[in-house]
Structures are given as structure tokens and as C-alpha cells.
Amino acid sequence: MDNENTVKYAIECKGITKTFGSVVANDNIELTVKYGEILALLGENGSGKTTLMNMLSGIYHQDKGTIYIGGEEANINSPVDAMSLGIGMIHQHFKLVEVFSAGDNIILGTEKKKMKPKALKEEIRNISKNLGLEIDPDKKIYNMSVSEKQTVEILKVIYRGAKILILDEPTAVLTPQETEKLFALLRKMKEQGCAIIIITHKLNEVMAISDRVTILRKGKSIDTVNTSETNEKHLTELMVGRPVSLEIERNEVENKEKILKIVDLTVMKGDGTKALDDISFNIKTGEILGVAGVAGSGQKELCETIAGLMPAKQGAILYKKENIIGKSPSEIIKLGISMSFVPEDRLGMGLVASMGMVDNMLLKSYKDKKGFFVDRKPARELAKKLKDKLKVVTPSIDTPVRLMSGGNVQKVLLGREIESNPNLLITAYPVRGLDINSSYTIYDLLNEQKEKGVAVIFIGEDLDVLLELSDRIMVLCHGKITGIVDARKTTKEEIGILMTGGTIGEEEEND
Amino acid sequence: MTNQAVQKSKEPFARIVKKSEMSGKNVAILRIMAFLLAIVAGGVFILCIGENPFAVYGAIISGAFRSVMAFQGTVKIMIPLLITSLGVTLAFKMKFWNIGAEGQIIMGAIFASYFALFHDTLNHTLLIFAMFIAGIIGGGLWGLIPAFFKSKFDTNETLFTLMLNYIALHIVSYLRDGPWMDPGSQGYSKIATFSKNAMLDRVMGVHIGWIIAIILTVFVFIYIKYTKQGYEISVVGESHETARYAGMNVKLITLRTMFLSGAICGIAGMVQATGSDKTLTTAVAGGVGFTAIIVAWLAQLNPVMIFIISFLFSVLEKGSSVLQSSYGLSTDCADVLQGIILFFVLGCELFVRYKFVFRKKGGA
Numbered sequence: 040m041d042n043e044n045t046v047k048y049a050i051e052c053k054g055i056t057k058t059f060g061s062v063v064a065n066d067n068i069e070l071t072v073k074y075g076e077i078l079a080l081l082g083e084n085g086s087g088k089t090t091l092m093n094m095l096s097g098i099y100h101q102d103k104g105t106i107y108i109g110g111e112e113a114n115i116n117s118p119v120d121a122m123s124l125g126i127g128m129i130h131q132h133f134k135l136v137e138v139f140s141a142g143d144n145i146i147l148g149t150e151k152k153k154m155k156p157k158a159l160k161e162e163i164r165n166i167s168k169n170l171g172l173e174i175d176p177d178k179k180i181y182n183m184s185v186s187e188k189q190t191v192e193i194l195k196v197i198y199r200g201a202k203i204l205i206l207d208e209p210t211a212v213l214t215p216q217e218t219e220k221l222f223a224l225l226r227k228m229k230e231q232g233c234a235i236i237i238i239t240h241k242l243n244e245v246m247a248i249s250d251r252v253t254i255l256r257k258g259k260s261i262d263t264v265n266t267s268e269t270n271e272k273h274l275t276e277l278m279v280g281r282p283v284s285l286e287i288e289r290n291e292v293e294n295k296e297k298i299l300k301i302v303d304l305t306v307m308k309g310d311g312t313k314a315l316d317d318i319s320f321n322i323k324t325g326e327i328l329g330v331a332g333v334a335g336s337g338q339k340e341l342c343e344t345i346a347g348l349m350p351a352k353q354g355a356i357l358y359k360k361e362n363i364i365g366k367s368p369s370e371i372i373k374l375g376i377s378m379s380f381v382p383e384d385r386l387g388m389g390l391v392a393s394m395g396m397v398d399n400m401l402l403k404s405y406k407d408k409k410g411f412f413v414d415r416k417p418a419r420e421l422a423k424k425l426k427d428k429l430k431v432v433t434p435s436i437d438t439p440v441r442l443m444s445g446g447n448v449q450k451v452l453l454g455r456e457i458e459s460n461p462n463l464l465i466t467a468y469p470v471r472g473l474d475i476n477s478s479y480t481i482y483d484l485l486n487e488q489k490e491k492g493v494a495v496i497f498i499g500e501d502l503d504v505l506l507e508l509s510d511r512i513m514v515l516c517h518g519k520i521t522g523i524v525d526a527r528k529t530t531k532e533e534i535g536i537l538m539t540g541g542t543i544g545e546e547e548e549n550d
Numbered sequence: 551m552t553n554q555a556v557q558k559s560k561e562p563f564a565r566i567v568k569k570s571e572m573s574g575k576n577v578a579i580l581r582i583m584a585f586l587l588a589i590v591a592g593g594v595f596i597l598c599i600g601e602n603p604f605a606v607y608g609a610i611i612s613g614a615f616r617s618v619m620a621f622q623g624t625v626k627i628m629i630p631l632l633i634t635s636l637g638v639t640l641a642f643k644m645k646f647w648n649i650g651a652e653g654q655i656i657m658g659a660i661f662a663s664y665f666a667l668f669h670d671t672l673n674h675t676l677l678i679f680a681m682f683i684a685g686i687i688g689g690g691l692w693g694l695i696p697a698f699f700k701s702k703f704d705t706n707e708t709l710f711t712l713m714l715n716y717i718a719l720h721i722v723s724y725l726r727d728g729p730w731m732d733p734g735s736q737g738y739s740k741i742a743t744f745s746k747n748a749m750l751d752r753v754m755g756v757h758i759g760w761i762i763a764i765i766l767t768v769f770v771f772i773y774i775k776y777t778k779q780g781y782e783i784s785v786v787g788e789s790h791e792t793a794r795y796a797g798m799n800v801k802l803i804t805l806r807t808m809f810l811s812g813a814i815c816g817i818a819g820m821v822q823a824t825g826s827d828k829t830l831t832t833a834v835a836g837g838v839g840f841t842a843i844i845v846a847w848l849a850q851l852n853p854v855m856i857f858i859i860s861f862l863f864s865v866l867e868k869g870s871s872v873l874q875s876s877y878g879l880s881t882d883c884a885d886v887l888q889g890i891i892l893f894f895v896l897g898c899e900l901f902v903r904y905k906f907v908f909r910k911k912g913g914a
Contacts (some may be wrong), residue, residue: 100565102567102907346795348794348795367797367799368794368795368796368797369796369797369798370797371797372797378795388789388791388792388794388795389792389795390792391784391785391788391789391792392788393784393788394784394788398781398784401781402785402792402796403796403797405778405781406778406797411777411778411779412776412777412778413776413777413778413780413781
């Protein structure tokens with residue numbers, strides 16, 4: 040540092056390195072944030088964003104390098120240390136006590152619990168008013184919507200005096216409208232002099248909210264650019280390391296036939312509430328039906344009910360005119376219905392984490408051959424074939440899949456499902472957390488299936504992708520279908536309105 | 551809170567950090583080192599009680615191997631331990647915490663004893679066969695009960711199987727003091743010694759339990775590794791959700807596997823009663839059901855390793871019985887030694903996955 044700058048950084052990371060075993064998660068990372076600035080941290084999955092933020096918030100400790108907070112060298116050994124340095128982290132998965140009220144959650148773990156409840160509530164109200172937020176301190180968390188919960192999380196860290204805010208993929212669970220609200224809040228906090236780091240992999244959001252962008256790739260800090268001087272294409276190139284095309288093709292398939300018809304389907308959750316509320320829709324062969332909706336709107340239950348894993352309370356699922364409700368999962372598999380659900384932990388129920396590719400290939404087909412013994416030969420060949428075809432990176436086809444990276448795991452899962460030659464392919468969040476390249480491989484696979492005449496139900500989170508890939512989009516909200524729209528004609532805003540339970544003028548007739 | 555901020559906390563003295571996956575060879579070296587360290591620590595213990603560690607260790611080894619008879623004794627200890635370890639392994643593969651091997655052994659022994667006591671006029675081969683089947687059914691049923699309640703009502707199998715141990719034990723006491731009391735014992739409550747016809751044959755000086763044990767080792771090895779049912783057990787053990795997703799009948803697999811697990815333990819009970827004890831006592835299981843859990847985990851649920859480890863355990867146990875006669879050491883000392891060895895060997899698992907990083911001198 041030759042020309043000593045007088046600007047005091049809120050956070051300055053110098054040469055941060057962190058390894059997990061043989062994996063270098065962070066390699067000599069440099070990062071700075073000023074007060075009154077929003078920095079976007081951009082990178083593909085596994086590029087080390089979360090690891091870096093976990094070090095700032097005291098969950099991990101770096102192996103090498105130093106962190107300066109407000110210009111002074113800091114040792115952050117625990118979340119308490121981080122808090123006392125004014126760093127507050129808002130995790131992707133909320134850390135709130137569901138049965139407590141908002142107020143209780145906000146003061147939890149601070150000394151302020153000895154204060155009089157009335158004064159305390161007043162204080163919380165004041166803080167929220169300053170930021171233009173509406174929050175009822177007495178409302179219980181379990182009664183709150185996702186975006187309200189997020190607001191509580193933010194208030195929690197502000198209440199503790201955080202001047203540096205870290206948000207880990209805060210928009211993943213929000214509708215477009217809620218995202219706008221969050222951004223307005225962040226801008227206000229920026230005006231009040233907070234330093235904000237936002238982790239995301241949605242480029243349009245980076246462009247909308249940030250002042251500067253730091254790009255990480257494979258654990259290294261590649262570059263930091265001013266948002267006003269860049270564009271989405273340039274950012275993608277920095278992120279991936281080479282130019283990529285962001286086009287998804289959508290072909291029209293001839294001779295569509297109705298293959299699945301869902302009539303008045305109602306499914307209950309374990310707690311007695313309705314997961315799916317009287318839904319009806321159909322899907323044809325050679326079509327991709329996109330399903331949009333805020334997380335937890337009934338997507339999982341829809342998948343599991345069709346796959347026979349969850350009982351239906353009312354209604355019918357007609358597959359080639361035959362009702363498949365009541366059939367066992369293995370009978371449904373035999374009919375050619377394939378379901379792959381990629382949950383938050385990625386491995387989920389589609390794969391066995393401790394087994395290698397070979398044994399995972401067997402999962403749905405091990406019973407096909409007669410006899411007492413398992414025949415691993417065809418599975419071995421299939422594993423080899425998939426490894427070459429989808430360029431799965433793994434030391435060997437017998438290496439446990441839990442040791443593989445998320446993208447490769449998902450390729451194995453979807454690859455197996457496609458190789459089983461299904462007639463109906465249900466896939467939920469197949470690109471969850473995947474980098475851009477792997478995502479496009481998956482989109483191509485789905486398109487290939489569609490052209491072969493397979494009916495594809497694609498449950499996704501990214502509206503841009505849904506709009507480009509699907510033929511029709513069905514929107515779920517609290518277990519109800521709020522609309523089925525033609526993906527070629529609709530807009531993101533329209534879907535956003537439907538996701539929150541609103542209605543729009545023209546809806547495609549659903550017979 | 552403010553205190554900490556003012557203090558400028560230092561980097562912690564030591565941190566636990568995850569290691570990269572070690573190669574199989576390095577893991578083996580680490581485990582052998584742990585074993586050697588355990589021997590050294592055990593030696594220190596022996597020194598403390600005023601004996602020469604080399605002499606004591608020597609006595610243990612020679613106690614287990616010094617004569618054909620001593621070695622046969624070692625094998626006799628090993629048979630029920632090996633069989634039971636194989637039995638619990640099946641349940642553990644499915645992540646069903648079967649702590650009830652003790653009870654399953656006893657029930658196997660009770661069922662087999664029924665034939666030994668009341669049908670000893672049968673043809674010898676037929677009688678042995680009947681007792682074998684009875685052992686399977688007795689142990690199997692005792693394994694099936696907790697599995698049934700687990701799959702039906704999601705009861706806690708750890709507590710359930712544990713409690714069933716005591717029930718089984720007291721059934722033996724009841725039979726001994728009541729219906730099955732030896733009429734010739736003149737009021738002393740014990741169950742009659744089995745007739746010669748109801749005893750297991752001997753091959754090379756040891757009852758044929760050792761052949762059964764070897765066959766079972768091979769069977770469990772193949773069952774886990776190469777059969778559809780073995781594959782199902784692994785999947786269910788990993789996640790019930792995944793198993794259901796793959797179209798497996800989780801309840802059926804749970805019941806079937808627990809029956810098999812209990813049945814194998816029941817065989818151990820039958821073999822112990824008719825081969826070694828030649829009668830039914832409350833000591834028929836004698837803690838083997840618990841030791842088997844340790845053996846199974848030390849062997850990482852690998853049948854071949856179970857064979858080796860149960861052998862080592864038996865050497866230690868047989869050898870330490872000699873300590874009492876030649877050194878006047880109580881058998882409790884042997885238990886302490888066993889504990890020390892286990893502590894080191896199990897403790898080394900931490901170092902397989904993690905390492906410690908210490909604060910650099912002079913650093914922050």
C-alpha cells in the first residue's frame with residue numbers, strides 16, 4: 040500500500056485463506072467495504088462466498104490472512120465477537136425461535152431482557168420506524184410470512200448495533216415485489232451509513248442494488264468492479280471465466296397428447312393444514328410445464344403426491360386416463376413416471392450419499408432382475424456412460440456421491456432419471472445452486488427430453504429461466520393454483536402478482 | 551460482552567480443523583499406532599499396581615495360546631461374541647440401534663433349551679436341527695417386537711431393545727425357579743444339565759459352534775455386499791425417505807432385518823447353551839450382547855474385521871483369566887486394560903477426521 044488512503048474501510052480482508060481438508064475454499068482473498076456502501080459478492084456455487092462471510096461472522100476462523108474492521112485488526116473467534124464488532128449476518132435459513140414473538144427474538148441473547156417490556160417494545164418500534172418498517176413486536180414468528188421473518192432478522196442485528204450487515208442470498212425466498220421492498224430498506228440503511236454485503240447469484244439484482252461488485256471464482260477474488268461501469272454479460276464472464284451465451288432455446292413439439300390430468304386434488308400436510316388445495320391442471324407430452332411459486336407453496340407435496348409418496352385427501356391423478364392415487368411408489372415408477380426433487384441440502388432423497396455412482400444407479404432398478412443377488416454390471420456401465428456423457432467430475436464411479444460437488448451430484452440424479460426413459464419427468468429445483476454452465480447442461484437435457492415427447496414438469500425458483508424454458512407456467516400460492524399462463528406471452532411482473540395470490544385479467548382456460 | 555470487545559480477544563490456542571479424507575493405508579497406520587499407544591498406557595497402569603508390564607502382557611498372550619486346551623478356551627469365548635457381533639451388524643447397517651442382543655441371545659437359548667429339556671429323546675441330528683431353528687425363532691421374535699413397534703408407532707428402539715433384555719433375563723429366572731426347575735436338585739433352583747443327546751457335537755475339540763460362526767461370517771458378508779436385501783438395508787440405513795422414493799417397503803425391510811439380526815443373536819444363545827454351558831442359566835449371554843456392539847463398531851460393520859476383532863477380544867479375555875491365578879490380579883484389572891485399549895482405539899477416530907491447529911508462537 041504505497042499511497043496511504045485515508046478512507047477507513049468498514050471491512051478490509053487481506054489474504055484470507057481457509058481450507059477444509061484438501062479443499063481450498065478461500066484462497067488469498069482481498070475484499071473491502073466502505074461505510075455507506077452496498078457491495079455485492081458474486082460467484083458461482085462453491086466459489087467460497089459463504090465461507091468468507093462465515094469467517095466475518097465468527098463461525099469459522101481463517102487459516103491465513105487478516106481482517107480489519109473499521110481500520111483495526113480484528114480477531115473474530117465467535118459470533119459474539121462479530122456482534123461486538125458491529126457485524127451482523129442474516130443467514131439464508133432464518134435463525135429465529137418460531138414460538139417466540141418478534142420482540143422476544145430481537146432481544147434474545149442480549150442484556151436488554153431485563154428491561155421493562157413496555158419500554159422495550161417502544162424501542163423496537165422506534166428502530167423500525169426509523170427504517171420505515173412496520174413490525175408488531177408481539178406477533179409470533181410462526182404467524183409471519185417469509186418476508187416478515189426476514190425483517191425480524193434484520194431488526195435483530197440492527198438492534199444489536201450492527202453497522203455492517205451481511206445478507207446471504209436474501210432474495211431466494213422472496214417474490215419480486217418483496218425483493219423490491221427489501222432493496223428499498225437496504226438503500227435506506229446505506230444512507231444511514233451502514234456497510235452492506237449482499238451475497239447473490241442473480242445478476243439483475245446485483246445491477247439493481249449494489250455500488251460495487253466483488254467476484255469470486257474457485258475461492259479466489261477475481262476482480263472488483265463498480266456496478267455503474269459494468270453489465271450483466273461482463274459480470275458473467277468474470278464469474279465463469281469465459282464468455283457464455285445466456286440463451287435457452289425453446290422448440291415447439293408436434294403431436295402433443297394429454298398424458299397427465301390432475302383433478303380437484305387436495306393434499307394435507309402432517310399438521311392438518313392443506314398443502315395442496317383443490318388443484319386441477321393437465322400436461323401434454325412434448326411440453327415443459329413450469330411451476331412457479333414462493334418456496335413452500337406446495338411444490339414438494341405436488342411432486343410427492345404424484346410419485347405416490349404422499350397420500351391424497353381428495354381428487355384424482357389421471358395418468359393415461361388411469362387414476363394412480365393409491366398405487367405404491369414402485370408401481371408408479373414402473374408406469375414411467377420419474378420424480379427428482381432437489382431439496383435444500385441437495386442430496387435429498389434421490390440419492391444415497393454414502394454410495395458411489397454405481398450403487399446409486401441401482402436405486403430404482405435393483406429389483407428388475409430376478410433372483411436374490413444384485414446385478415451391478417448394467418449399473419456400472421450406466422454409471423460410466425453418464426460420467427462421460429454429462430462430464431461428471433468424480434475420482435471414480437465408486438466414490439461416495441457425498442464427496443462430489445453439488446453440480447455433479449445433480450447431474451448424476453437427473454441423468455439416472457432420464458436414462459430410465461420416463462414418459463413423465465417431474466423435476467424440482469434441478470439447477471438449485473448450480474453454476475451457470477451446469478445449469479445450461481441441465482436445461483439442454485430437459486429440452487432434449489421434451490423433443491423426445493416426454494412430458495416435463497419443471498419446478499423452478501428463477502423466474503427468468505422459467506419464462507425462457509417452459510411452454511406454460513403454473514403458479515402456486517399457498518397450495519392453490521393462482522394461474523396457468525402461456526410462458527411466451529406473460530411477464531415476470533404478472534407471475535410475481537400471481538405468486539402472492541393476486542389475479543390477472545386473462546387466464547388460460549384449464550380444462 | 552463489552553469486556554470481550556475491549557480485551558481484543560486473541561486467536562484461540564488450539565482449533566479443531568477438518569482433515570482431507572485420509573487414504574486407507576494411513577488410517578490403518580493411525581489405528582495401529584493407537585493400539586500401540588493403548589498397550590503403552592495399559593503398561594503404565596500395570597506398573598502402577600506394582601507388576602511388570604512385559605510379564606503381564608506375556609501372561610495374557612501365553613494364557614490364550616500356551617496349550618491346545620487354552621486355545622480351545624479362547625475359541626469358545628470367541629464363538630458367541632463373533633456370532634452376536636454379526637447379528638447386531640445387520641441392524642446397525644440399517645441404523646436400527648439394536649442394544650437388545652443380550653435379550654435375543656437369551657431368548658434363543660430359552661427356545662433351544664425347551665427342546666433340549668423336553669424332547670431329548672429325538673434323533674440326535676433332528677434334535678440339534680430343531681434346537682437350531684428354535685434358537686432362530688426365539689431370537690428373531692425378540693428382535694421383531696421392537697421393530698414392529700418402531701415401524702407402527704415410531705417407538706424408540708434403543709430403550710425398547712434395552713428393556714427387553716431385562717424381560718428376557720427374568721424369564722430365565724422364572725423358568726429356573728418354577729416350571730423348568732431341576733427336580734433332582736433337591737430344592738436348589740437350577741435348570742437340569744442337558745442330556746448328552748442334546749449337546750452340540752465336537753469337532754477338533756471344540757463344539758461345532760465354531761463352524762456355524764464361520765459359515766455365518768461368510769453369509770453375512772455376502773448378504774450385505776451382494777444381495778438385493780443387503781442393498782435395501784444400506785439404503786434404509788441412509789434415509790427412509792430415499793428408500794420410499796426408490797419404491798422400497800421400509801416397514802417390511804425393517805421387520806425382516808430385525809428378525810434376521812435377532813435370529814443370528816438367537817443362534818449365539820443356542821450355541822452357548824447347548825455347546826458350552828450344557829444348561830440354561832441367567833448368565834447365558836453374560837454381557838456378550840453389549841461387547842458385540844463394541845466389536846461391530848470397531849470393525850466398522852465389516853464382517854471380516856469383526857472376525858479379527860472378536861478374536862482379539864477373546865484373546866484378551868481368556869488371557870486375563872490367567873492373570874488371576876498366576877498374579878493374583880482381580881479380573882477387574884483385565885476390564886481396566888480392555889477399557890484403556892478401547893479408549894485409545896475409539897479415540898483415534900477423531901484424528902482420522904480432524905486435526906488440531908495450534909496458535910503460532912508470537913502470532914496475533
